[in-house]
Amino acid sequence: MYSPQIILEAALNGLMTGAVYALIALGxxxxxxxxxxxxxxxxxxxxxxxxxxxxxxxxxxxxxYLVILPLVPLMFALGYGLQxxxxxxxxxxDDGNILLVTLGLSIVLENVLLALFQSDTRTLDTDYxxxxxxxxxxxxxxxxxxxxxxxxxxxxxxxxxxxRTDTGKAIRAVAKEKLGANLVGIDVPHxxxxxxxxxxxxxxxxxxxxxxxxxxxPRIGGAxxxxxxxxxxxxxxxxxxxxxxxxxxxxxxxSLCGLFLGxxxxxxxIFLIFIAVLLVRPTGLFGAKA
Amino acid sequence: MTAxxxxxxxxxxxxxxxxxxxxxxxxxxxxxxxxLIVALGAQGWNILGGFGGQFSFGxxxxxxxxxxxxxxxxxxxxxxAWAGLVLATGAGAVVGWSIGYLSFRxxxxxxxxALVTLxxxxxxxxLANAASFTGGAAGLLIKLDVSPAxxxxxxRAVFYWLVLAxxxxxxxxxxxxxxxxxxxxxxxxxxxxxxxxxxxxxxLAVKLRAIALSGAVxxxxxxxxxxxxxxxxxxxxxxSWISVELLLAPIIGGVGTVFxxxxxxxxxxxxxxxxxxxxxxxxxxxxxxxxxxxxxxVAFARGGILGLLERLxxxxxxxxxxxxxxxxxAGR
Amino acid sequence: MLAVDGVSKRFGGLMAVDSASLALEPGxxxxxxxxxxxxxxxxxxxxxxxxxPSDGRIxxxxxxxxxxxxxxxxQRGIGRTFQIVQPFAGLTVCENIAVGAYLRHAKRADATARxxxxxxxxxxxxxxxxxxxxxTVAGRKRLELARALATEPKLLLLDEVLAGLNPSEIRDIIxxxxxxxxxxxxxxxxxxxxxxxxxxxxxxxxxAQGRMIAEGPPAAVCADPRVIEAYLGHGAAARLAAExxxxx
Numbered sequence: 001m002y003s004p005q006i007i008l009e010a011a012l013n014g015l016m017t018g019a020v021y022a023l024i025a026l027g028x029x030x031x032x033x034x035x036x037x038x039x040x041x042x043x044x045x046x047x048x049x050x051x052x053x054x055x056x057x058x059x060x061x062x063x064x065y066l067v068i069l070p071l072v073p074l075m076f077a078l079g080y081g082l083q084x085x086x087x088x089x090x091x092x093x094d095d096g097n098i099l100l101v102t103l104g105l106s107i108v109l110e111n112v113l114l115a116l117f118q119s120d121t122r123t124l125d126t127d128y129x130x131x132x133x134x135x136x137x138x139x140x141x142x143x144x145x146x147x148x149x150x151x152x153x154x155x156x157x158x159x160x161x162x163x164r165t166d167t168g169k170a171i172r173a174v175a176k177e178k179l180g181a182n183l184v185g186i187d188v189p190h191x192x193x194x195x196x197x198x199x200x201x202x203x204x205x206x207x208x209x210x211x212x213x214x215x216x217x218p219r220i221g222g223a224x225x226x227x228x229x230x231x232x233x234x235x236x237x238x239x240x241x242x243x244x245x246x247x248x249x250x251x252x253x254x255s256l257c258g259l260f261l262g263x264x265x266x267x268x269x270i271f272l273i274f275i276a277v278l279l280v281r282p283t284g285l286f287g288a289k290a
Numbered sequence: 291m292t293a294x295x296x297x298x299x300x301x302x303x304x305x306x307x308x309x310x311x312x313x314x315x316x317x318x319x320x321x322x323x324x325x326l327i328v329a330l331g332a333q334g335w336n337i338l339g340g341f342g343g344q345f346s347f348g349x350x351x352x353x354x355x356x357x358x359x360x361x362x363x364x365x366x367x368x369x370x371a372w373a374g375l376v377l378a379t380g381a382g383a384v385v386g387w388s389i390g391y392l393s394f395r396x397x398x399x400x401x402x403x404a405l406v407t408l409x410x411x412x413x414x415x416x417l418a419n420a421a422s423f424t425g426g427a428a429g430l431l432i433k434l435d436v437s438p439a440x441x442x443x444x445x446r447a448v449f450y451w452l453v454l455a456x457x458x459x460x461x462x463x464x465x466x467x468x469x470x471x472x473x474x475x476x477x478x479x480x481x482x483x484x485x486x487x488x489x490x491x492x493x494l495a496v497k498l499r500a501i502a503l504s505g506a507v508x509x510x511x512x513x514x515x516x517x518x519x520x521x522x523x524x525x526x527x528x529x530s531w532i533s534v535e536l537l538l539a540p541i542i543g544g545v546g547t548v549f550x551x552x553x554x555x556x557x558x559x560x561x562x563x564x565x566x567x568x569x570x571x572x573x574x575x576x577x578x579x580x581x582x583x584x585x586x587x588v589a590f591a592r593g594g595i596l597g598l599l600e601r602l603x604x605x606x607x608x609x610x611x612x613x614x615x616x617x618x619x620a621g622r
Numbered sequence: 623m624l625a626v627d628g629v630s631k632r633f634g635g636l637m638a639v640d641s642a643s644l645a646l647e648p649g650x651x652x653x654x655x656x657x658x659x660x661x662x663x664x665x666x667x668x669x670x671x672x673x674x675p676s677d678g679r680i681x682x683x684x685x686x687x688x689x690x691x692x693x694x695x696x697q698r699g700i701g702r703t704f705q706i707v708q709p710f711a712g713l714t715v716c717e718n719i720a721v722g723a724y725l726r727h728a729k730r731a732d733a734t735a736r737x738x739x740x741x742x743x744x745x746x747x748x749x750x751x752x753x754x755x756x757x758t759v760a761g762r763k764r765l766e767l768a769r770a771l772a773t774e775p776k777l778l779l780l781d782e783v784l785a786g787l788n789p790s791e792i793r794d795i796i797x798x799x800x801x802x803x804x805x806x807x808x809x810x811x812x813x814x815x816x817x818x819x820x821x822x823x824x825x826x827x828x829x830a831q832g833r834m835i836a837e838g839p840p841a842a843v844c845a846d847p848r849v850i851e852a853y854l855g856h857g858a859a860a861r862l863a864a865e866x867x868x869x870x
Contacts, residue, residue, distance in 0.1 A: 037401075038401040038404075038405070086585065089589065090585055090588055090589035091588060091589075092592075095400050095401060096345055096400065097588050097592075099345065099347075099401055099404060100345075100541060100584060100588045101584075101585050101588050101589070103347075103534070103581075103584065104580075104581045104582070104583075104584030104585035104588070105581065105585065106581070107534065107577055107578070107580055107581030107584070108578050108581035108582055108585070110574070110577075111573075111574030111575070111577040111578040111581065112574075112578060114573050114574035114577075115572045115573060115574050115575060115578065118573060119573065218574075222530065226408065226409065226412060229405055233405075262420075264416070264419060264420040264427075265416065265417075265420045267412075267416060268413060268416050268417070271409045271412050271413045271416070272413065274405075274406075274409045275392075275406055275409050275410065275413070278393075278396070278398060278402060278405065278406045278409075279392050279393065279396045279398070279406070280396070469730055470730065471724045471728055471729075471730070471733065474717065474720060474721050474724055474730075474733075475721065475724065477710070477712075477713065477717075478710055478713075478721040480712075481709075481710035481711060481712055481713060482708045482709070482710055482711075484672065484692075484704070484708060485704065485708035485709075485710065485769075486710075486721065487671075487672070487691070487692040487693050487696070488670060488672075488692055488696060488701070488702050488704070488770070489696060489701075489721050489722040489725060489769055489770070489772075489773055490693050490696030490697050490722075490725035490773055491693055491721065491725075492691070492693045492694075493693070
């Protein structure tokens, strides 16, 4: 059997991986909460951000954590542009269309990356990739501790932006009542695009936190996107605290499933939770309109 | 069904059947067989997604089930390949009905149905990849033993005709659905579920019948894939690529139409080949084209290629008739 | 034929319908009126099975149907229209009506023939092959009626089929409704157009704030002080009576 210490360590490591899941899900849930769309391209956009981090490290020798600073505005701009000039106009405001357009985008993005970088898996190494922090008898991975901290800070910042700034107020107004917001002079397509950009900016942070301990290849986003959907569904579509808690929870579940079932079956726990939540409490978790 | 319903299907099938007499190159036949297998699976998707309006993002669950059921029956239980084909199709119906029962009974629709089907396909993929029963990550090889009794043919053309015959059969099935009470109720559920219920349509039963039929047809295509290539693994049979292909073809060709999936599969794979000819060394170039075409189709041609053609035809007619004649929608 | 017995519907803390009862005999047109937000449409949805009641029972021809699915009730012979019209936008008018006709006719030819017949009766004969999405408001209202009629109901629930129509359109459709009644279909209709209610209904029920407050012939009900207060506010009946006395 496993000693309690191993299980506790696995749970804590899962908690910290979960923090990054939470960041990815935060972007997804923000976009859902305001635009009421499921962004299938979220995984591919994450892959873009991860390649961004890798390029900055490999070509410019930048520290992956520092890359976050320039990458956030870049990803914001990418997201803003995609929503404003591609997703919005192409989908004519129809739910099914949006799903298909974002699916099409994700196929294009993924394969453009494949064309540019081939299917090779790339990693980067830093001095601290394998450093550990001792917490009593437990040894915790240093980059993951950083990840947890940053994820919590970013969630807090996002909450502040939404609740304490004019842009945030406009976003919340559009989320609640699109028509009314339009009537009082809020530029809805702009707010949509800003929200989409913010969702993508979250991915820039997630990518910076992931890269020191993870790897990237053009298909990696797919692995994250279902996890992120699970987190969002579990936490309640559109809820920021839900995404944070859901992400942490899913991280722990994945880590423990991996410990007990082995790596190849480890992810199955996540999907089963996903299916179960969708089947058992769809309306409760999505709100009344599901 | 009337002669007007049957003749286009018959003519196109006969024309397509003559192709191998003209084209004998193996790569071209390979391309045609693969394209038809995708078309068949897409026809399955179209029954549920096109006529029923329930967009599945996980039809790989049925495709893979068809492939694995026939392979496992042949390898582990010595079942004849033809019997395997029938059982695989049945298995697809059962899996379809079960997934449908779980999700439709919970009231899942729209994006949520898409997500849950995707998750089911992923669960199957992970299980097939991990279990030794399904050959694990190494996959399964169906023993090469060329004989019509084993559903293996020395001449590729024979397999082509077999798949073509099945595609034609499903064209007929789809046309029948379109002309039947079941089809009318299915479309009504797609357009407005509450209104359909008020008119006495048992929407759950109708959707379940559609997903079982859809699962069966797509499982049949998965079974043919395994039988043609004689090898499958979890990432081929249950991979997300096949879910995407099966939904792309009808959407590009014309969602909810009889010929849409076939037209779409032909167009997509045709474009993919062209892209490969021009930029063959760039990996993923055909998929970039697929994705781009999908976005363009949604943006500019919601009815797919067939919808676009119909609109052009109507516009042509409108110019002739100068609006005195009502626009015909008989073509749908 | 229909007996609604003390049904209630609670949405969170709000009592949308509060133990309302009504009873319909076969034949005739009965109105259901009341101020906005009285719970009329919710009551309809409970009778047709789209909203499960929190309390109470609903019987149709002696059978308890309180827990039955909407499509089962349609099979039994309860047809309904929606206040917010719900056409199958992608289908033609004929195909729309045929969906209803398929309930009693399994064959396409029969269902289509039935659909054409119903279409002519409600005055949609000329629009059969037009896409339903392209109809005018009046056309859509007729389509709602035609579809429900095509299911060959014994009881027809009409939810504001006249709302949004201009006076001449209302004049055109009233004989159609009367014709349906004359063929033996029992009709329960929610209506705001009082002139039509007076004209068509033999009896009306009045729902206010979820409660059934009055019932009887239209003229008597409209003179009922409780009804006047429900529409015009507390004390209105007394004021009106006083004014009447002063002028008389």
